[in-house]
Amino acid sequence: MNVSEITFDRPKDLEATRPPEERGLARDDVRLLLSRGGAEEHYRFRDLPSLLASGDLLVINESATVPAALPAVAEFGEFVVHLSTRYGPQLWLAEPRWSASRPGPLPLRPGARLRVAGVETRVVAPYPGIPRLLFLTFDEALEPTMHEQGRPIRYGYLDRDYPLERYQTVFARSPGSAEMPSAGRPFSFSLLAALREHGIEHAPIVLHTGVSSLEVDGPTLASAPLYPEPFEVPPATATAFARCRQRGGRVVAVGTTVVRALESAWNGERIVAAAGFTRLFVHPGRPPRAFDGLLTGFHDSQSSHLALLCAVAGTAEMHRAYRVAIDSGYLWHEFGDSHLILPYAH
Numbered sequence: 001m002n003v004s005e006i007t008f009d010r011p012k013d014l015e016a017t018r019p020p021e022e023r024g025l026a027r028d029d030v031r032l033l034l035s036r037g038g039a040e041e042h043y044r045f046r047d048l049p050s051l052l053a054s055g056d057l058l059v060i061n062e063s064a065t066v067p068a069a070l071p072a073v074a075e076f077g078e079f080v081v082h083l084s085t086r087y088g089p090q091l092w093l094a095e096p097r098w099s100a101s102r103p104g105p106l107p108l109r110p111g112a113r114l115r116v117a118g119v120e121t122r123v124v125a126p127y128p129g130i131p132r133l134l135f136l137t138f139d140e141a142l143e144p145t146m147h148e149q150g151r152p153i154r155y156g157y158l159d160r161d162y163p164l165e166r167y168q169t170v171f172a173r174s175p176g177s178a179e180m181p182s183a184g185r186p187f188s189f190s191l192l193a194a195l196r197e198h199g200i201e202h203a204p205i206v207l208h209t210g211v212s213s214l215e216v217d218g219p220t221l222a223s224a225p226l227y228p229e230p231f232e233v234p235p236a237t238a239t240a241f242a243r244c245r246q247r248g249g250r251v252v253a254v255g256t257t258v259v260r261a262l263e264s265a266w267n268g269e270r271i272v273a274a275a276g277f278t279r280l281f282v283h284p285g286r287p288p289r290a291f292d293g294l295l296t297g298f299h300d301s302q303s304s305h306l307a308l309l310c311a312v313a314g315t316a317e318m319h320r321a322y323r324v325a326i327d328s329g330y331l332w333h334e335f336g337d338s339h340l341i342l343p344y345a346h
Contacts, residue, residue: 001284005315006306008322014329015157016336019166020186028188031337033325035313040324045186045338046194048295054199055249057240059291061181061257062204064172067150067164068179068211072096072121074114076107081116081136082153083146084178084210085229090138093127093227095211101156104132117142117149127227133211153179153211157333167334176208176230182334183255183296203240207231207257207278226304228277229257233265235273241290242270250292250342256305259312262290283307284315293342298325298332313341 020030028046043051052058068083082095096106108114112123119142124135152167169184170192192202208230241262244251253259263282265274266289281304282288294312299305309318321339330337 001307001310001315003302006302006310008301008319010301010326010332014326014332016331016333017157017159019162019335021166022162026188027186028191030186031330032186033321033328033330033337033339034342035317035321035339036342038317040321042328046188046191048191048340049194049198049200051340051342052195052198052200052252053249055244055247056200057244057249057251058195058200058202058254058295059237059241059251059258059262060171060184060187060202060204060254061169061207061261062171062173063177063181063206063208063257064175065152065164065167065177065180066175067146067152069100069151069153070117070146070149072114072116074106074108074112079106082178082211083142084133085208085227086176087135090141091124092136092138092142093133093210094136095133100154100158108134117145119145130227133227155333158335171202171204173204174206174208176206178211179209180334181207181209181255181257183258183338185334186338187254201240202254203237205231205233205237205258205261207261209257226279226281228279229260230276231261231264231278232275233261233271233273238265238271238273245270251290252293252295252340252342253291254295256294256296256299256308259288259291259294259308263288266290281307282311284311287311293340295338295340297334297336298322298330298339300332309341 030045032043032045034041070081072079072081080097084093086092097103108123110123110125114121120139122137124137127133152164167180170187171184260280264278264280265271
């Protein structure tokens, strides 16, 4: 698959520049585009119980967002470091940036010294194939400083900083995500109760997301380097998956993070309990097997997430849905609207 096949144009004014609460909306009042049976329909997220069936299972991500944007200084001046993924007690993969709206590269070479939130830090090496990401080692544990000086990662399309609570889902239990697992953000406790009343349960996984959506930088998907992210599929979720399939229900993954975790725990016949790191890339050449539907946001052009959508819905169908979303004014990014892809009526 060529990157040109996951390329599209989107007006800049379709970026969600602030949380729905700041626009006078409840979390579950964002818009929801349903793609099913070769057509699109328009709903609000709170309509989700009526779009699923009794016996269906939602698989959600319990990872909580951490304040991963930290102030930094080196001999050339001040900048910001976005922590991505923790690989050891004091070893992190991170993205140095000039600012929220201005990415790198920065003049940091292996062996260079810097201070991140006051902690002495050394550059180890760039990540192979993704030079904007660097392995950094810290002279002391970073977590206490992170919670004192860190902020949620914010990109230039947002109108201002927002508190960490705006970046947490109702499912957040296990801190570790650099960026919010945003597909779960529109859920509310009242909506979860309504889903249960309709016979629709949910089961958890954990996948701690790194930075910047795993962009595809080369001309083909085969050239896309991905970095490992930690995940866990607990035994109870494997059991819930098996029971759902036995009763003829559909498994709906809430977000691309859940897709990667489920597919990493697929043994060829079923989901099994699993934990570790995954760098699995789901795309049309490696289609999904472990779920039936996908609930997600709207993704950027040329991102690995968009390739995943093509694997789930089909490339032509994905482009059709995105044309409808653009023409209908749906909003992109973590505070934007939602997209439910179901393969068939039930």
